[in-house]
Amino acid sequence: MDASSLAAVWLTIKLAALVTALLLLVGTPIAWWLARTRSILKGPLGALVTLPLVLPPTVLGFYLLLFMGPHGPAGRLMDSLGLARLPFSFAGLVVASVFYSLPFVVQPIQNAFEAIGKRPLETAASLRASPWDSFFTVALPLARPGILTAAILGFAHTVGEFGVVLMIGGNIPGKTQVLSVKIFDYVETMEYAQAHWLAGGMVCFSFLVLLCLYGGRKKSPWI
Amino acid sequence: MEARFRLDYPDFTLDVDLRLPETGITAIFGPSGSGKSTLLRCVAGLERAPGGFLALAGETWQDESRKFFLPTHKRPLGIVFQEASLFPHLSVRKNLEYGMKRAGNRGEGFDAMLALLGIRALLERSPAGLSGGERQRVAIARALLTRPRLLLMDEPLAALDLKRKLEILPYLEKLHDELPIPVLYVSHAPDEVARLADHLVLIDNGRAAASGPLMETLARLDLPHAPGDDPGVVLETTIAGHEADGLTRVEFPGGALYVSRRDKPPGSHVRCRIHASDVSLALAAHGDSSILNILPATVVAVAPIPPSGHVLVQLKLRGDNAPLLLARITERSRAALDIAPGREIVAQIKAVALLG
Incomplete structure (x- = not known):
């Protein structure tokens, strides 16, 4: 494996780790709200969060590009704050990946919260625990298997993304050139040996992730 | 204790106005679906009745005419639910401490409670390894260790088989003799009511059909649906x-x-x-x-x-x-x-x- 391949692998791991951490922070409150609310917004918001699951990555990438571009709201905001624009940057990749992998994190956590039911939280309230207190001491610990599944799926899905990365990040070595794009490059230039290293590694990695998810428990996780 | 609640559901209305004694066990008795548990949930603050009022021992917990509603976690009460509601991720000891810590109890009465409910040997066990009767005893101890001013029990024996029921009833009788606080005990089992209650509230179709001392109320002639088919x-x-x-x-x-x-x-x-x-x-x-x-x-x-x-x-x-x-x-x-x-x-x- 040459240095540029290693750089792509490292960049991918960095991206996936950061995105997974952000997704757990963003996804857990969304999942909590979706699991508990009786609001009429539950349906629309649930559908919105799940949208990246069914949309072609190019569609998502296209709109994110417009959103972050010089004429988009995010682009203007970044300009007015004097910050670098997001497209074709690592930060842009992070933002896009968070949207792209959101359903893979929200759904398992939401399912876990729903499976807990209201009884443990009512019990906690009867033991003087405030809503925040019972969220951290009862709901989160009981939802731990779901959160773990969510983290693994979020990480793996971010590692595997291609279309959105190409639309938002382009193919800048060391900056936005992640593994999947690198493989595409190698194949384009007929460097099959190099492509094999990365592609074979991805197959092994993905298999191990799924083995963790399915092998660790009797019941199948959410997919 | 004064409790007034009115809650409208599409197919059911709860409408009660009760004055209950502040000592002893008050049984809330009625057929399933009559609104007993809903009444208990209103008292607990788990349901909010729009026009509700609740006062206990001179303290108001809910008075919607002043838009006042104390949320459950601020009410000094304990709840024992029908099914085991122990936290599965905590040991028996940690379950007991969960409420104690938050209620500011630093261990006062801990040993006496273990003895009263016979659960000392279970302290380090996980709830998953306990029998149904043991779990309910731990749940009762956990609720009481918060030093509540009111204990609510929602069919605490209904999920147990006869053997477990007979095993736990003597503990409830001991509680009855030793507890200084009022207990609201929801049940549809005439035997439990006859054995434990001092005061009886009959709930029928969301309304309180009768409320009075147990012996008197049972001897009334105008309540053909009093506990049991056989008066x-x-x-x-x-x-x-x-x-x-x-x-x-x-x-x-x-x-x-x-x-x-x-x-x-x-x-x-x-x-x-x-x-x-x-x-x-x-x-x-x-x-x-x-x-x-x-x-x-x-x-x-x-x-x-x-x-x-x-x-x-x-x-x-x-x-x-x-x-x-x-x-x-x-x-x-x-x-x-x-x-x-x-x-x-x-x-x-x-x-x-x-x-x-």
């Missing part, structure tokens, strides 16, 4: 002594009864239940009957039980503070014996059920 009364008795021929003599104000032998020391209190169908009436005691328990009484009231050809007779036994009895006889016998309010008769009690 009957409960007597508070004291064991007076055990006889050589295998019988036990129990006494109550105004009389005594012989029951089959019960291994409890003289002086202990035990409740007896006498079903109306086990009481027959005669105009005089003949002494030629196989029935042992024959007590003189005065007829207080008579009420027909419509389709059956039977009547329910309310009797007052002789003596100060003597209890009421119910007898179920046929209308034909009533006419033949000319049973009417004020008539002196004797009650022949065919069977007495000792509770506990």
